[in-house]
Amino acid sequence: MIEYYIIKETMAHGPFNKDQLIEQNITGATKIWFYGCKDWIEASDVKDLNEITGLSALNPETKKSKINNPLSLLTVSIIGAVLVFWLVTNQNQSSVADLYGEVIVNAYESDTDFDMFVDKFYRDARFMGIYPKKPKVKIIKFSRLDQLDDTTHIHGMSFGINNDDLIEIYINPSSWESFNKPMRYMLMYHELAHDLLNLEDLAPTGSNDEKFLMYPHMSDFRNVTMDEFIESYQRVFLEYSLTNN
């Protein structure tokens, strides 16, 4: 069953199934997202929801704000029901700066060998015919992301998306500590896919696809195996390779 996320009053809500969406009084202009969408789209563009948006048309929504992604430099991996929370709660560059500053303040060096994951990422990408640029600037650190304001739990953040000269990733140490090996690989490859392949997050679907690498809703990853991680990143690399080569 498809699960939908909507934007109401600048906040993302969901997931909802089709029946639950009715109760949300959405209109054709409501921004909506489900797995497979590259970006938020208007509900009227979703054929399956025509009957719902038709019903709600009796109560037209007044807010028709065009949601542009102001944080193209920022992607996050979060746990919990809120998706791309920052995307809709912070819509200007000053907010980005605030967030970035907060992450930096909470960052620190450690002995953890993050480079091993980077090396393997490049190796596995090359193996599948992908040759991402090797940026001169590479910053991968722990940052106490639990301490960020107005957020649910964040496992990691990358700031190098759409900037091929930069790898900048911050990992939540409390997540790292609780993750087993496959989870750590999942997290690192997820963030590196943002920074090195410029891939965006996908939103949850409630299906088995939730173990897909670019799905940021990692709360269900507890039982992920190394084989599932491998299948997942190979699928991402393959799709990337087919699309970009």
Place this chain on the structure above:
Amino acid sequence: MTKPDGAESKSSLKQAALWLVAISVVLTTFSMSTTAVTLTENDIANYAAEINSKGKGTDIGGGTVIRHVFSKGRTIIFRYDVPADWQPYSKGREDIIIQAKSRGSAKFFFEENINTNYQYFKSNLQIYSINIYSSQYSNINLELDHTYVNINGHAKSKGVNMRLRPPKGWDIGEANGPNIVKAFNGEPGQYYMIITKDMPSFSTRLQIKEIYSNSKAVKEHAESSMPDYDCTLNEYDFFILNTYPTVTSEYMCDIEQSDALIKLATKVWFIFYEDKLIMLQGTCTNSRAECEQLNKLFNMVSASVYFPEQFN
């Protein structure tokens, strides 16, 4: 003085064993120095006939008399007439093997793949028999240590989390090679190593299984992994070891070293582990019989492999 019940019988059996061992040592030296190759069944028959001609009718102690010595295939059969009060004793087999080892004939039986059978007669009726296979004369202890060797966190393990049980009594050490994580050393010519190598990328267990579901692919892997000597591939196989796909292959190699030709038998387990290839390699440079026996030990060591993260 009255001896306790059974003491006489035990003594008689021991004496019989010792006597035969003494003969064996002499003949072993003779045989090995002249042929230096594995005895044929005909050679063994001649050997048994020689023992028979020299020993038949001899009282080896306690009234136990050699009745007849002959061979059948690769088994030498020793028949004795024992006195009326003779009783078998439970550790007769162990005593015969121990004595044979201390006197050297065990090595002869083992190396030449000769089984022995000891039959005891009272009034022309066989009342007892001990059968000892050639492999039972081996000095190789087919036991594993109870303590696992754990390579998790080892500088050369490359992140592989694996443990296994080494042969009991073997030295456990490090090695100089860049990929050799551990080396177990038994007697000279007996080695077992744990080696880890990087693969070009990750593979799932299912992907590897699919590749090697074809026996041709297994053979190609075994052939391409042959040691850099004059080797032949004896056997190859594919199976699952503790959930991880594994190719095994056995090689026989000739190595020239200081004008001497060394025969080397080696068995390798190639375990496909995430993005690593774990190689478990058992090697023997001694006699064929010893290498065959060691092969059993190597199989036991490799079968003890355990991956704590196999379900992750």
